[in-house]
Amino acid sequence: MIEWSPTKIAAFQKTLLNWYDHNKRDLPWRHGHDPYHVWISEIMLQQTQVQTVIPYYQRFMKKFPTVQALAVADESDLMKAWEGLGYYSRARNLQKAARQLVEDYDGQWPTTAKELQNLSGIGPYTAGAIASIAFNQPVPAVDGNAFRVFSRLLEIDADIAKPQSRRIFEKAIQPLMPKDRPGDFNQAIMDLGTSYMSATNYDSEHSPVKAFNQAYLDGVEDHYPVKTKKKRPVPVKYFGLISRSEKGFLFEKRPSNGILSGFWMFPLIKADELPVKPAASEKTVLATLEKQFLETYQLPIHVKKLAGQPVSHTFTHQKWQIILLETTLSSQVDLSFFPGKWIPEAEFSDVAFTKVQSKMWARYQAETRY
Incomplete structure (x- = not known):
């Protein structure tokens, strides 16, 4: 890892911030330094592209303009506002943290990165972003952009897939941060990491910090950042049951923990939990599914596999493969033993659909021309 002299650090700060002042992205959450705005935007930007986030952020702010409004929001309204962004635990943690702020902090934000991490869903990166941008604290905000930028600038060989590497980067970046403009510094790194120093198609030759990019100068930029490959997602097979009646479609409420917890969805039955032998025929598997549904929920179904x-x-960590089945039930059947309800299609717009649910519904419409 390369270390810079105080003179070089000062030159880097000046070069980076001058570039940022003239080229920074005009993003709605940058129109001020409100910690609430910074927080919501940073949580939304996790695993999500900026252009996707902008309209979500704008709608979210209209619906929940303050921490207090978010704290008292109905969960179904919150999930609907988050619909399509995925990683729904982020939204639930937002509300938990909002309630912490209202109940435990009297609506006042902690101002240091260490204190901010006491709030639900706020980790080192988000805490660094809020503390530096909203409260002018000179702390790094180390995300994928920072890993990429500084691994190339300083030729840091630490494997960014390993959690302990974050501390190495934080220690390396801390001396480079200007005490007067830490928030702008962190945001400049974000912009640099999505433009001249992006993961692919980077353009170091025209980068404003070319002279400081040691990996580029040494001709080894494609070696950075060092990152071991993730394990492939484990395939998981499900049967998705789409059942209609005069009252609408049968939805099941997902368990309160696990993937997609708490959402209303077409019922999903995990294939490997059916009591059949691996080599069983499809006819046997579906007959077993019908029998289990009857025994568990007292619902007599006869399923038909959809084409496609x-x-x-x-x-x-998982790759779901969902085989769609359809059945028709009387609206008079007893749902006392079933964790769900009938939802008319006219009310679908009021229900937060996960991407999986949207895919299932779209496929059903396409295959049945419903």
Whole structure:
């Protein structure tokens, strides 16, 4: 890892901030230094592109303009506002943190990165972003952009896939931060990491910090950042049950923990939990599913497999393959033993659809011309 002299650090700060002053992105959450605005934007930007986030952020701010409004929001309204962004635990943690701020901090924000991490869902990066941008604290905000930029500038060989590497980067970046403009410094790194120093198609030759990019000067930029490959998501097979009646479609409320917890969705049955042998025929598997549904929920169903390929959706650690089945039930059936309800199609717009649910519904419409 390269270390810079005080003179070089000062030159880097000046070069970077001059470039930022003239070229920074005009983003709605940058129109001020409100910690609430910084917080919401940073949580939304996790795993999500800036252009996708902008309209979500603007709608979210209209609906929940303050921490207090978010703290008392109905969860269904919150999930609907978050619909399509994915990683829904982020939204739930936002509300938990908002309630912490109102109940435990009397609505006043902690001003240091260490204190901010006491709030639900706020980790080192988000705490650094809020503390530096909203409260002018000279702390790094180390995300994917910072890993990429500083690994190239300083030729840091630490594997960014390992959690302990964050501390190495924070220690390396801290001396480079200007005490008077830490928030702008962190945001400049964000902008640099999405433009001249992006993951692919980077343009170091025209980068404003070319002279400081040691990996570029040494001709080894494609070696940085060092990152071991993630394990491939584990395939998981499900059957998705789409059942209609005069009252609408049968939805099941997902368990309160696990993937997509608490959402209303078409019922999903994990294939490997059915009591059949691996080599069982499809006819046997579906008959077993019908029997189990009857025994568990007291619902007599006769399923028919829809045409087309399974619905596919990839999460961080799992890849779901959902075989769609359809059935028709009387609206008079007893749902006392079933964790769900009938939802008319006219009310779908009021229900927060996950991407998986949207894919299932779109495939059903396409295959049945419903």
